[in-house]
Amino acid sequence: MKLLASTASPYARKVRIVLAEKKIECELQPVDVSPVDNPVNAHNPLGKIPTLVLDDGTALYDSRVIVEFLDNASPISRLIPEDVRDRVAVRRWEALADGVLDAGLLVRYESLRDKKERSKDWSDKQLARMRRGCEQMSKEIEGRAWCHGGRYSLADIALGCCLGWLGFRQPGDVNWHAEYPGLARQYQKLMERPAFADTAPIAPK
Known part of the structure; x- marks a missing residue:
């Protein structure tokens, strides 16, 4: 492959x-x-x-x-639960994290346009989506070791990829490290895993 x-x-x-x-x-x-x-x-x-x-x-x-x-x-380290309710819960986390990313990418793409062509209203709308998404993720991770079910899953991977990219590209004015300390702690925990540390985002050459 x-x-x-x-x-x-x-x-x-x-x-x-x-x-x-x-x-x-x-x-x-x-x-x-x-x-x-x-x-x-x-x-x-x-x-x-x-x-x-x-x-x-x-x-x-x-x-x-x-x-x-x-x-x-592969049967190694199942990341998506077989139980329907648990599976949906994990996929819901993934959809939330991916949605924050989608909004962040739109903000970044808009910032790359010529200044005369940029839409502040458009960017502000996407930033509001990002902020609401981060607030929801922060609320749901509070007091938990992992996103769902007390074990590491695809939900945590999706969350970590979202946070890693936001820190890497820093779209708009959403400073999640400072504004959402619970998310910052969770990302630090995830970065202790080799799979996360070895895939930290790098700008293409």
């Missing part, structure tokens, strides 16, 4: 962490998806990362689909 990804992508980091936790061998192929014609297009019609190319040539895309596949590919 090979993973088409960027070392700065939080969604790709989620997949890379799952690969590490599940001890699944996979080649990492860094790609740049900014050009219209990029190597991902040959495998993913959407031209987006992460894209996982299986040994038979089948391509899986969207981090949520990929991690579902990987968690079922």
Whole structure:
């Protein structure tokens, strides 16, 4: 298998962490998806990362689909519960963390536009979503060792990838380290895991 990804992508980091936790061998192929014609297009019609190319040539895309596949590919360290209610709870955490990321990415993309073309109202709307999401995650993690069920799961991975990217790119004025100390403590705890430490976001060269 090979993973088409960027070392700065939080969604790709989620997949890379799952690969590490599940001890699944996979080649990492860094790609740049900014050009219209990029190597991902040959495998993913959407031209987006992460894209996982299986040994038979089948391509899986969207981090949520990929991690579902990987968690079922190996019995080691199950990250998505089998119980329906627990599974939904973990996936809900993932949706919340990914939603904060989506808003953060929109803020970053807007900031890269020419100043005359930027929309403050648009950015403020996304920043408000980010802040509400961070507040909700902070509220739900309070007093807990892990996001759900008292054990490490995909929910924690999604949370960590979200927080790591926010700290890396720092979109807008949301300083989650200072504003949400509970999230800061949780991220520090997650970074003690080799899978997190080894996949810390790095700007592409």
